[in-house]
Amino acid sequence: MERLSDLIRKIALVEIGAISVVNKKVEEFVRKLEEEGKIAEKEGARLLADLKKTFENQKKEVEEKIEEIIKKMNLATKDDIRHLEKEIKELKEEISRLKGEKE
Numbered sequence: 001m002e003r004l005s006d007l008i009r010k011i012a013l014v015e016i017g018a019i020s021v022v023n024k025k026v027e028e029f030v031r032k033l034e035e036e037g038k039i040a041e042k043e044g045a046r047l048l049a050d051l052k053k054t055f056e057n058q059k060k061e062v063e064e065k066i067e068e069i070i071k072k073m074n075l076a077t078k079d080d081i082r083h084l085e086k087e088i089k090e091l092k093e094e095i096s097r098l099k100g101e102k103e
Contacts, residue, residue: 004073012066016059023055 027048034044070077076084 004075008066008069012062015062019055019058019062023051026051 030039030044030047030051033039034041039047
């Protein structure tokens with residue numbers, strides 16, 4: 001069964017993907033307006049810069065919300081697992097060393 005944290009991350013990726021698609025479509029629309037002379041190139045560049053900034057902020061918000069949800073669910077993070085793996089490795093090495101001293 002798929003882990004809940006993986007499902008939440010996939011939902012976040014879908015949301016980020018949707019934001020990205022909207023970003024691309026707006027960018028295409030702005031370029032079209034520029035080509036048709038309905039807006040100046042300088043104004044188009046400013047709109048696209050603002051759009052990029054907004055996209056990055058939205059992406060960051062989604063990522064922060066997902067991390068907050070995962071923390072509230074009290075799920076282990078990758079860092080938690082790496083830390084535990086390191087501790088297990090160290091304990092195994094200590095056990096092997098102690099066994100070697102007994103013999």
